[in-house]
Amino acid sequence: MFYERTSEGDPPIDIAVVKQHLKVRSGAENELLAIYLKAAVTAGEKYTSRDFSVGTWKVTVDEFVELQCLYRSPIVTVTSITHLVDDSAVAVATSIWYFNRGHQWSEVRLKESQEWPTDTDVRNGAIVATFTTDPGKRYIGGMKLGLLKHIAFLYENRGDFQPGKNDIKDSGASIHYDQFRISRV
Incomplete structure (x- = not known):
């Protein structure tokens, strides 16, 4: 089973919300914050197995039973x-x-x-099979809080962060994400 995202929408928060949360007034760090936002969305989606924005996907399988x-x-x-x-x-x-x-x-x-x-x-x-995803309103509060905590963690620890650490847990974002995370058996 292979999943491929063919289109994606905007993340549930934008740079203005991130800047307000971090109390960043200058536009000089917009590019850095955009990178952190993208990284946090990607990590959050991987951690929860849920999409954080509207998207279109294709899943490729070998047999119909896999659907x-x-x-x-x-x-x-x-x-x-x-x-x-x-x-x-x-x-x-x-x-x-x-x-x-x-x-x-x-x-x-x-x-x-x-x-x-x-x-x-x-x-x-x-x-x-081609399908569409939409987080809707059910999980949006937890997504936003988790993203803001994760981005704040990345921003505060820039230069000191050790790759390979579990930044979702260390940032406290997992507290919000675990409420709607898809469990894997």
């Missing part, structure tokens, strides 16, 4: 599923499957008395 658990969240909709037949992408009819949105993960399921296509090429990555 039963999609671990990006929160998924709003699955827009298409294609599979390779003689090296050509063919759409899987929406009349045979449905999307089930869950809290920890989402899934694509067959409708009653339907079957997945059997003419799919036998090769790696023969099936591609």
Whole structure:
């Protein structure tokens, strides 16, 4: 299973909010703060397995059964599923499957008395599902607080930070992120 982000929206906070939180008045550090914001969003998304902005994703799988658990969240909709037949992408009819949105993960399921296509090429990555994610309002407060704590930690420790340390835990951002983190079994 391989996930690829094909588009992403704006993060839940912007540089102006970061500057206000850090009490930075000058524009001289905007570029540095933008780097910290991007790093904090990336780390937060990886830590929680949730997207912090609206985005479009493609997941590539080898067999249809792998679509039963999609671990990006929160998924709003699955827009298409294609599979390779003689090296050509063919759409899987929406009349045979449905999307089930869950809290920890989402899934694509067959409708009653339907079957997945059997003419799919036998090769790696023969099936591609495209879906959209949107954090909505449910987790936005925890995301913002976690991001601000993480960015403040990076800003205060610039030059002294040791790569390889767990800066999400050290910054205190994990307290906010753990409320909506997708657990891995």
